[in-house]
Amino acid sequence: MKTNQDFPLIFERSRAGRRALDLPQNDVPTTGKTLPEHLRRQEAAALPEVSQVDLIRHFTALSRRNFGVDNGFYPLGSCTMKYNPKINEDIARIPGFAQIHPEQPPETVQGALQVIYELGRMLSEITAMDEFTLQPAAGAHGELTGLMLIKAYHLHNGDSHKTEVLVPDSAHGTNPASAAMAGFDVVEVKSNMAGLVDLEDLAKKVSDNTAALMLTNPNTLGLFEKDVKEIADIVHAKGGLLYYDGANLNAIMGICRPGDMGFDVVHLNLHKTFSTPHGGGGPGSGPVGVKKPLIPYLPVPTVKQEGQTYTFDYNRPLSIGRVKSFYGNFGVYLKAYAYILAMGPDGLRQASQDAVLNANYLLHQLKECYEVPYPDRCMHEFVISATTQKEYGASALDLAKRLLDFGFHPPTIYFPLIVKEALMIEPTETESKETLDAFVAVMAAIAKEAEETPQALQNAPHHATVSRLDETTAARHPVLKWTGED
Amino acid sequence: MLNEIGVSSAEELFDVIPRELQLGRPLNLPQALSEQELLTHMNALAEKNKRPLSFLGAGAYEHHIPSVVNHILMRSEFYTSYTPYQAEISQGMLQCIFEYQTMIAQITGMDVSNASLYDGATATSEAAFMAVNVTRRNKVLVPWNVHPQTRQVLRTYCNAAGITLIELENQDGLSLQEIIEQSLDHDTAGVILQNPDFFGCIEDLQGIADIVHNNKSLLIASVEPISLALLKPPGQSGVDIAVGDGQSLGNPLSFGGPSLGFMAVKENLLRRMPGRIVGQTKDQDGRRGFVLTLQAREQHIRRQKAMSNICSNQALNALAATVYLATLGKEGFVELATLCMNKAHYAKDLICAIPGFELAFDSPFFCEFAIKCPGNAENIAQQVLQDAQILPGYYLGQEYPELSNGLLIAVTETKTRQDIELLADALAKAAVTGGDLA
Numbered sequence: 001m002k003t004n005q006d007f008p009l010i011f012e013r014s015r016a017g018r019r020a021l022d023l024p025q026n027d028v029p030t031t032g033k034t035l036p037e038h039l040r041r042q043e044a045a046a047l048p049e050v051s052q053v054d055l056i057r058h059f060t061a062l063s064r065r066n067f068g069v070d071n072g073f074y075p076l077g078s079c080t081m082k083y084n085p086k087i088n089e090d091i092a093r094i095p096g097f098a099q100i101h102p103e104q105p106p107e108t109v110q111g112a113l114q115v116i117y118e119l120g121r122m123l124s125e126i127t128a129m130d131e132f133t134l135q136p137a138a139g140a141h142g143e144l145t146g147l148m149l150i151k152a153y154h155l156h157n158g159d160s161h162k163t164e165v166l167v168p169d170s171a172h173g174t175n176p177a178s179a180a181m182a183g184f185d186v187v188e189v190k191s192n193m194a195g196l197v198d199l200e201d202l203a204k205k206v207s208d209n210t211a212a213l214m215l216t217n218p219n220t221l222g223l224f225e226k227d228v229k230e231i232a233d234i235v236h237a238k239g240g241l242l243y244y245d246g247a248n249l250n251a252i253m254g255i256c257r258p259g260d261m262g263f264d265v266v267h268l269n270l271h272k273t274f275s276t277p278h279g280g281g282g283p284g285s286g287p288v289g290v291k292k293p294l295i296p297y298l299p300v301p302t303v304k305q306e307g308q309t310y311t312f313d314y315n316r317p318l319s320i321g322r323v324k325s326f327y328g329n330f331g332v333y334l335k336a337y338a339y340i341l342a343m344g345p346d347g348l349r350q351a352s353q354d355a356v357l358n359a360n361y362l363l364h365q366l367k368e369c370y371e372v373p374y375p376d377r378c379m380h381e382f383v384i385s386a387t388t389q390k391e392y393g394a395s396a397l398d399l400a401k402r403l404l405d406f407g408f409h410p411p412t413i414y415f416p417l418i419v420k421e422a423l424m425i426e427p428t429e430t431e432s433k434e435t436l437d438a439f440v441a442v443m444a445a446i447a448k449e450a451e452e453t454p455q456a457l458q459n460a461p462h463h464a465t466v467s468r469l470d471e472t473t474a475a476r477h478p479v480l481k482w483t484g485e486d
Numbered sequence: 487m488l489n490e491i492g493v494s495s496a497e498e499l500f501d502v503i504p505r506e507l508q509l510g511r512p513l514n515l516p517q518a519l520s521e522q523e524l525l526t527h528m529n530a531l532a533e534k535n536k537r538p539l540s541f542l543g544a545g546a547y548e549h550h551i552p553s554v555v556n557h558i559l560m561r562s563e564f565y566t567s568y569t570p571y572q573a574e575i576s577q578g579m580l581q582c583i584f585e586y587q588t589m590i591a592q593i594t595g596m597d598v599s600n601a602s603l604y605d606g607a608t609a610t611s612e613a614a615f616m617a618v619n620v621t622r623r624n625k626v627l628v629p630w631n632v633h634p635q636t637r638q639v640l641r642t643y644c645n646a647a648g649i650t651l652i653e654l655e656n657q658d659g660l661s662l663q664e665i666i667e668q669s670l671d672h673d674t675a676g677v678i679l680q681n682p683d684f685f686g687c688i689e690d691l692q693g694i695a696d697i698v699h700n701n702k703s704l705l706i707a708s709v710e711p712i713s714l715a716l717l718k719p720p721g722q723s724g725v726d727i728a729v730g731d732g733q734s735l736g737n738p739l740s741f742g743g744p745s746l747g748f749m750a751v752k753e754n755l756l757r758r759m760p761g762r763i764v765g766q767t768k769d770q771d772g773r774r775g776f777v778l779t780l781q782a783r784e785q786h787i788r789r790q791k792a793m794s795n796i797c798s799n800q801a802l803n804a805l806a807a808t809v810y811l812a813t814l815g816k817e818g819f820v821e822l823a824t825l826c827m828n829k830a831h832y833a834k835d836l837i838c839a840i841p842g843f844e845l846a847f848d849s850p851f852f853c854e855f856a857i858k859c860p861g862n863a864e865n866i867a868q869q870v871l872q873d874a875q876i877l878p879g880y881y882l883g884q885e886y887p888e889l890s891n892g893l894l895i896a897v898t899e900t901k902t903r904q905d906i907e908l909l910a911d912a913l914a915k916a917a918v919t920g921g922d923l924a
Contacts, residue, residue, distance in 0.1 A: 006774040007577070010585050010812050020813045021552050023821050027903040028832035035827070035850055039688050041718055045592040047816045052554060055812055059558045059582070066578030068566030076568055084566050087521050092740075093556075096532025101542045102742030103880050105871070111534030112741050125514050137604035137743070138798035140785070148646045177785035177795035181615075182646045186790040224502045255500055256507045271798065277562075279802030280579040281569035281601070281762065283744030299642070321642035325545060325607040325635045325731070326742025338528060344518025353496045360499055361487045377491075377499060404575050412571075415786070433487060459770070464574040466769040471573075474767035474779040478756065480598045481588035 014048040077412035077424025080272035088335035102326040113310035128259025129289030142267030142286025143178035162211040210240035218379035232262025251380035254349030274336035285332040354429035369447035381426035393454035402460035543896025544880040580776035595721025596750035601762035606731025609747030611643035617676030631683035634885040687849035695724025715823035736810025746800035760794030826853035830897040836910035874912035
């Protein structure tokens, strides 16, 4: 696999005059000067010049230097890397979906509007919310949208003093970042010894200024916040709202619902829970659902049904406005719609049950050789700690890099922040027992290596296309584009 | 597995969830469909969407997508991977993004690009936030000729963050530069322009850049990537932050999403830029490799002090853009843009030769232009759709009441001479009968 040569960039494969595509001949009369000289580009952009076969080989070779769910087990905690059904890729490419323009008159895109309407209804049922917007493009975008809704709601009620958003210390980094972006001050709430929201600390931090509490349930330790009702009561008593970060919804579909727990606003990650592929970092889709009192603030437009036809509703005077062009990542949420139809109510419940079963099985097996900071049962994910291994000289990062040698994608590392040397493991429901057992065997072998030959981990990976990469130099002397010099 | 864990049933694993919170009934959703049934259902829905000959643009453009683009996107090593946190087994995607960043820098003439944002409108909003952070001022100016949806998203973002957004209106007898000059003050963080503007008009930004910089404000320009093959790039017009929507680079219309937002900036703004960035480095054996870099700007490190909350972006769409630009190549990119421009100008000539039709603005344009119709443009567009099954363009009156006779027409390489002549014929006929629908 390894060679000593640099893998070429597409620019380094370029030879003057080569082309990968022929364009149609110009078939219209040209009238000469269309663009004044001072507006014209003087020098053509230095795009690569390659033949089609060289282009295909370049990107095919690059794909082989990448690892997806289709290549192997991907237990990346809080990312829900489940299998992505292939039929959904075909569906998103049906010309009647892929080739419609967002500004077409509604009567010419009734199928698309029906998808938007019905998906909103289905997500409402799954989460016990009253209405959804599908506009947000990703989870963090959903958070920002949800917080904007909360802000608009409080302002409309004359509560301009509600400027604080409470965020547990175990929360995803996007939570505080989104709150700050929406113009809120962030107040951190501690976790207790059991890994759950510390109710005493919450009672101390909550006040009349509390706009909302953002909560992930199950939380990022994979633990169900069993006091969620009480938490909701504490926040609601002060006029605050409860925000549900849907990153971990995969644990509870058809079993319990955020709306029944007291949540007022929910965002979902369709690229996690609803099987749409993550695309190497997007596109995602982060729909936001709300309880009735917040419906008036949803982004414009929404889709409504009138008899047999679907229309856009722009007449929403209290709306926060638009958060994205057009109607969100249609091509993504179309796949989530297909996934829900393929799974049905029983299939979704089964998925969550299997996800939790797989996680508990792994947790039980890994307890043998790794420290488990919260030994209780888990939901769909759990956290182990490499503190013991660290004492031998092998950190969580070293462990992760060593896993690459065995064909596994490593877990999420160094998160949540409240666990030292954290490895956060989420197997998902789509993995077989055999895959889990193979992972356990490798993890056990690595634990042994850490004890006996930690340097083997420090220098890992040994069998990837490149060896350990120097991130420090990359940040200190940024090289962010090809310049033709080395 | 249950035995190993020490429980008697899978249900028992959920005992930690209080009884009263458990749903206790099946979700009220349609029963599961087999793959075959699902496909039948989805095809039936797709059939309800019509695809007439279309001259719609207004921020989403129909271009031919070379076959190779989809074949690469279908490599599931790419599309089933997560954000490349583990660089050593993600060199494929990381290198693609590095190539993407290089190409965006090349076409915009800017110094550095990030790895993509959600779309053009949110990229513009992120740029506005960036200007506020960099200048420590709190006001952003945006004129009427920036895409209405971009302005709407800006309004939403700025409103939440407490940034003052000043929307400049057109004033008879004043140039855009004069209008901006009047409005700049010591609290202005940035000025947002679009070029070509929403109506397709091309302007030289250098003069505006000079007055914006004299005021120690930043100039943000939203640009259309294919037009950059022919137009003076923002990097040579004094622009500090170039943004735009990359849909036209190999991404299908898909009812408006997913596309990608791009952002490229001057070197001095690099560390203030939001979003993922891929950087080049070496491995332990001295070989070139790529990693996500400058992460100290990002939410997972900085939490509430991050430059932005963005996490997932539009990586696969950026990959499409990369393959698309590499497929066209240096010559093809210019040829394609020239084709679009020629066809658009032919369409303009034909339409403006019809009695009652004229160009709405007397400015150079690329592949999109605004016309004034001899009557309400919405009625005329409806008539054209009804009689000729053609979508003739975007009705400008919906966002600009003073332009109720206005139609914005986009012509790309996908339209043949015959298509364009059909459009002109249909408009001519509708102009005669179009009033009937009013």
